[in-house]
Amino acid sequence: xxxxxxxxxxxxxxxxxxxVSSSGQEADPRPFLGMWALTLDYPDNNAGWLEVSQKxxxxxxxxxxxxxxxxxxxYTFVNGNALFLVSGREVVMKRDPQGNPVRVTHPVEWKEITxxxxxxxxxxxxxxxxxxxxxxxxxxxxxxIPPVGKAPDLDQVRYGDPVKLxxxxxxxxxxxxxxxxxxxxxxxxxxxxxxxxQPENGPHxxxxxxxxxxxxxxxxxxxxxxxxxxxxxGIYLRGNYEIQVQDSYGKPLDPHNMGALYSRITPExxxxxxxxxxQQLDITLCQRHLTxxxxxxxxxxxxxxxxxxxxxxxxxxxxxxxxxxxGDHGKVSYRNxxxxxxxx
Numbered sequence: 319x320x321x322x323x324x325x326x327x328x329x330x331x332x333x334x335x336x337x338v339s340s341s342g343q344e345a346d347p348r349p350f351l352g353m354w355a356l357t358l359d360y361p362d363n364n365a366g367w368l369e370v371s372q373k374x375x376x377x378x379x380x381x382x383x384x385x386x387x388x389x390x391x392x393y394t395f396v397n398g399n400a401l402f403l404v405s406g407r408e409v410v411m412k413r414d415p416q417g418n419p420v421r422v423t424h425p426v427e428w429k430e431i432t433x434x435x436x437x438x439x440x441x442x443x444x445x446x447x448x449x450x451x452x453x454x455x456x457x458x459x460x461x462x463i464p465p466v467g468k469a470p471d472l473d474q475v476r477y478g479d480p481v482k483l484x485x486x487x488x489x490x491x492x493x494x495x496x497x498x499x500x501x502x503x504x505x506x507x508x509x510x511x512x513x514x515x516q517p518e519n520g521p522h523x524x525x526x527x528x529x530x531x532x533x534x535x536x537x538x539x540x541x542x543x544x545x546x547x548x549x550x551x552g553i554y555l556r557g558n559y560e561i562q563v564q565d566s567y568g569k570p571l572d573p574h575n576m577g578a579l580y581s582r583i584t585p586e587x588x589x590x591x592x593x594x595x596x597q598q599l600d601i602t603l604c605q606r607h608l609t610x611x612x613x614x615x616x617x618x619x620x621x622x623x624x625x626x627x628x629x630x631x632x633x634x635x636x637x638x639x640x641x642x643x644x645g646d647h648g649k650v651s652y653r654n655x656x657x658x659x660x661x662x
Contacts, residue, residue: 499526549648
């Protein structure tokens with residue numbers, strides 16, 4: 319991760335604009351099509367995901383870059399042996415005394431990607447400074463993700479012995495994902511509570527996410543959660559897939575609502591209870607397919623999981639990982655956390 323001058327930005331744009339040849343032949347996008355697990359050159363939060371598709375007669379792409387949601391790429395194109403992902407936004411640089419914009423710019427960021435064999439890629443991401451005086455350059459690599467495949471027959475799944483992840487007494491078996499973070503987690507009357515209170519005076523505190531010491535493959539997870547009005551948290555399966563915990567009672571269906579696979583799978587029906595009530599989640603992750611039962615209602619029914627969500631510990635879809643609870647957003651309480659592993 320490093321900074322480069324604006325000269326590099328101008329050079330890069332000029333290189334992109336140079337045609338590969340004068341023959342007018344179209345570049346071949348097929349080697350880039352499909353899903354890719356990305357590893358980004360950051361010291362932490364370095365997981366990403368990319369899907370490139372060809373829709374009728376044009377290229378399209380969706381991208382997850384560290385945090386937040388999976389978002390569409392503004393423009394995707396191939397030039398020679400490289401794939402380019404370009405996104406932009408509008409920025410008001412100057413306003414008149416009445417607040418009306420008088421100078422608006424449209425900065426862009428882009429990723430330049432090349433293949434390393436059939437199933438690996440590498441690339442550079444460029445994030446220009448808003449003032450135009452520099453560019454942040456980030457290297458990343460990618461590994462092709464195989465197709466998700468047929469949904470498993472959950473009636474035929476064999477389970478092992480249940481594991482009680484939370485003993486109701488203390489944080490034994492759990493630890494902060496980042497030990498440098500402030501710990502807002504404590505046990506009160508048999509309930510695991512996170513209360514990330516910020517001081518009235520003084521620097522902002524970065525509260526930590528809580529993870530299990532143990533790691534797991536496929537499993538069923540049952541947990542009860544209580545989220546206050548306006549608050550939210552998340553339950554990460556294998557440390558990579560966030561089941562949203564959110565006060566979304568009464569809101570239209572959305573992939574960011576309670577029980578959703580964050581930004582990826584929208585619940586089929588709304589089954590939330592009002593804020594402040596205990597709610598039951600019954601979650602099954604099996605062969606890269608997800609089922610979520612919220613308060614006795616199936617809201618996600620054996621749907622494919624295409625890749626990690628924002629805040630994932632890794633971009634690896636196939637290795638065991640921990641259960642982790644998001645603690646850096648708002649107050650939340652958990653109890654009766656029981657995981658039952660699925661046998662191979």
